[in-house]
Amino acid sequence: MKTRILFVDDEPNVLSALRRMFHDMRGEWDMAFAADGPTGLAMIAERPFDVVVADMRMPGMDGAMFLREVQIQNPGAIRIVLSGHSDRNMVLETVRPAHQFLPKPCQPADLKAVIDRSLSLREVFLDERVKDVVARLDRLPTVPRLYADLLGLLAQEEPSMREVAGLIAQDVGMSAGILKLVNSAFFGLRTHVSSPAHAVNLLGLDVVKALVLGVGLFDRFDKEAFRDFDLEKLWGHSFGTGRLAREIAEQEEATSAVKEYAYIAGLLHDVGKLVMATNFPDAYRDVIAACREGQGTVLDMERMYFGASHAEVGAYLLGLWGVEDPVVRAVYLHHEPGRDQRAGFSPLLAVHVANRFEHELVVIHQGYALNPLDELYLAASGLSDRLPAWREACAAVVARGPIPEDI
Ligand SMILES: [Fe+2]
Ligand SMILES: [Fe+2]
Known part of the structure; x- marks a missing residue:
């Protein structure tokens, strides 16, 4: 099926330039063009789009107002805003409703890359509800x-x-x-x-x-609205996993970029859990209950109830938000690193191990099953023998507690 893309810009020249630039894409993209927000919304009402690209500065309904409407009426769409550099303050207005921001004029290759990248992770979703909820989210x-x-x-x-x-x-x-x-x-x-x-x-x-x-x-976070979900605990585990992932990268004398990726991927690895638990509290309660009854792992149960696990949901959200590929990849595969074909050290490996260590070293629920380490993957990476040294270094980080230098 073709990807449906709507372009909205008040300048006819820009629209005709876009039409020309993407002429070759007609086989893959089904493109529509609107000269203002209300016309765009009318087109959406007829049939929703996969991607909406809007100009920031438009008379009447500006890009921010338009995208806020799109968020409601076409929640699953990927929302991209194009704005000139003089619009710096206006861009802040679109930080929430837009997934991606591109400078105007923009290179067709850049716009195409952003669209392709945003669409690539959508394939994993079987469930439209989840897809819509993730794309609609504008803050955490x-x-x-x-x-x-x-x-x-x-x-x-x-x-x-x-x-x-x-x-x-x-x-x-x-x-x-x-x-x-x-x-x-x-x-x-x-x-x-x-x-x-x-x-x-x-x-x-x-x-x-x-x-x-x-x-x-x-x-x-509204504690009253989600009584059985402890954000502080999940975020504590996330912050801990970030610190440990960076420590493991440190032990491997990784580059500072890899250390940053490891930290941020660790920090963000379970973000999908929050999305599921707060948007579908009843279904997520069933997931937890099914796990407790021993029906399967969290991952299996999430997939059964949602058609996707928290790893995929988190990766999709972060991909839409333009977070870098090594981070998105680490979040995506943190429970199944063996699906990554690359050998050697990576932020993914750091997060996979750090996630396990964090649960091991900071016990919140006694008797809670620990995430298994993927021994085969570690062996294939040629780094199995490093585990004891990493564990020791991570235990020291936990014992020390967070210090300003960690940040
Ligand atoms: Fe996880
Ligand atoms: Fe985790």
Whole structure:
């Protein structure tokens, strides 16, 4: 089936240029063009699209308003915004409703690459409901304690950049949100940024303030609404896995890029669990109950109930948000690293092992089955004999507790 793509721009020249640029794609793409938001929405009402590409600056309904409507009316669509560099502040308005931000004018190859990449992970989903929920999401909940601390810091006259970055780097929701923005092609950074602290430094305090206070990029987790889901525990495990994955990379004397990937992939590896548990609380309760009754692993039960596991859901979300491939890959395969054909050390390997160590070293539920280590995969990577050294180093990290240098 062809991919349905809608382009919305108020400048006729831009639309005809897009039509020309992607003429060769007609075999794969079913393209539609609209000169303004309301026309685009009418087309969506007739038949939903897979991808919607919108201009930022349009008279009447601007790109942000339009994409917010798309989010409601065509939740499964991948939303891309094109904006000129003078629109820097306007871009902040689209941080939530858009998945990806591209500078205008943009190269056809860049736009095509973003579309292809965003579509590639969709194939794994059998369940349209899950696909829609993931694509509709525009922010992730944050640990209330960290969120309150951040608000406190930002209220100070001269907040310390280091402290702000440190807080953001500890929270899964905040880190993912910041990375979504900084990794967008809009900022034109030559290399992608995987460290939340680095991202905060690049964006600057004013932008961070606008994101938190103006746009509401971070959502405080509502404990009352999800009584049987402990975000603090899951985020604690995630932060721990990030730190241990980076320690393992450190032990292997990996490059600083690989260390950053390992940390962020560890931090984000279970983000899919949150998406499932908060959007489908009843079904996720059934998943947990089925696991407790011994019907199968969490992964099997998630696939049975949702058609996808938390690994795929998380990877899909992060891919849509423009998080880098090595990170998305590590999240995608963290329970099944053997599906990765590459030998040797990788962020995936670090996260797979760190996830197990974190559960082993920080016991929350006695008797809770530990994630098995994939011995065959470790042997194929030629690194099995490194496990004892990694375990020892990770135990030292856990014993030491988080220190500022970790961030
Ligand atoms: Fe997991
Ligand atoms: Fe985990």
